[in-house]
């Protein structure tokens with residue numbers, strides 16, 4: 001943990017949570033360790049992502065941070081308030097969006113839903129009115145704010161959930177799979193709304209979506225079986241899987257027996273580890289080059305091919321994804 005604690009909105013230390021299932025004294029009674037030992041900090045004004053397969057312990061961690069579950073071990077704080085000892089203060093710091101469809105009144109309009117919840121929070125009437133309009137703008141629902149929520153699409157409801165969580169202006173937002181079940185366009189809209197929350201807010205979100213974590217988060221923890229198996233910026237995580245970084249160049253034209261000579265020159269480029277060439281058909285040849293830096297290698301390779309008067313037909317650059325990072329770290333695929 002590098003960031004100093006004062007500047008951290010969320011601190012989790014050795015969090016541990018066990019669920020007990022089945023009846024007391026029953027032989028079927030089981031202990032499930034959902035979160036084994038999870039520690040991380042989230043600096044203020046940043047977006048932190050928890051990424052991991054089903055059952056990894058993401059929701060359980062989030063529920064402990066939002067005071068909905070008591071940790072079986074370890075501790076956590078939000079804006080310096082302990083999630084067990086200062087539960088009420090923690091709740092004031094937080095806006096929480098958990099998955100699921102509950103939590104909005106279908107018969108009320110979007111605007112009336114927000115007003116209703118604002119009243120529950122005890123917000124003053126004119127402050128609440130202004131705040132509601134501001135939040136409707138933020139999540140781009142102002143045009144539809146007078147309509148009943150039961151007629152809303154999933155994406156609209158999800159945006160309204162976010163507006164509701166922001167109503168009392170909490171500094172910290174916790175979002176459990178905010179874009180799950182949304183079509184690509186709706187997910188893009190919601191991601192934009194989330195991205196706009198920083199640096200004024202701090203966001204902790206969970207997702208299964210690698211591309212989403214990559215696009216939104218400054219820091220990502222990859223969680224598996226109740227443990228953080230890797231953590232870093234998206235770039236750091238991806239750079240761990242160097243073997244996946246490669247370019248594939250297709251050339252068409254006779255090579256006049258120069259193929260191995262060209263391959264040798266490409267192999268001599270900086271940071272190139274392997275060069276393979278295969279004849280696909282006739283004079284169509286595919287060159288696969290594993291390298292450290294795809295941009296530099298591509299430049300060098302194209303220069304060599306041009307110099308040898310070999311016409312290039314297509315180029316593919318393959319960079320590692322977070323999925324590859326997870327595969328390399330956990331030894332299996334995500335789903």
Ligand SMILES: Nc1ncnc2c1ncn2[C@@H]1O[C@H](COP(=O)(O)OP(=O)(O)OP(=O)(O)O)[C@@H](O)[C@H]1O
Nearest residue numbers: 019021032034052053054055056057058059060061
């Ligand atoms: N209320 C519960 N009672 C018993 N076991 C539970 C309960 N909630 C979660 N678990 C178990 O704890 C483990 C972690 O679950 P959790 O919901 O935290 O995972 P998750 O990472 O959020 O998964 P998903 O991606 O599917 O949402 C799983 O093995 C799950 O079956």
Ligand SMILES: [Mg+2]
Nearest residue numbers: 058059060176
């Ligand atoms: Mg979950």
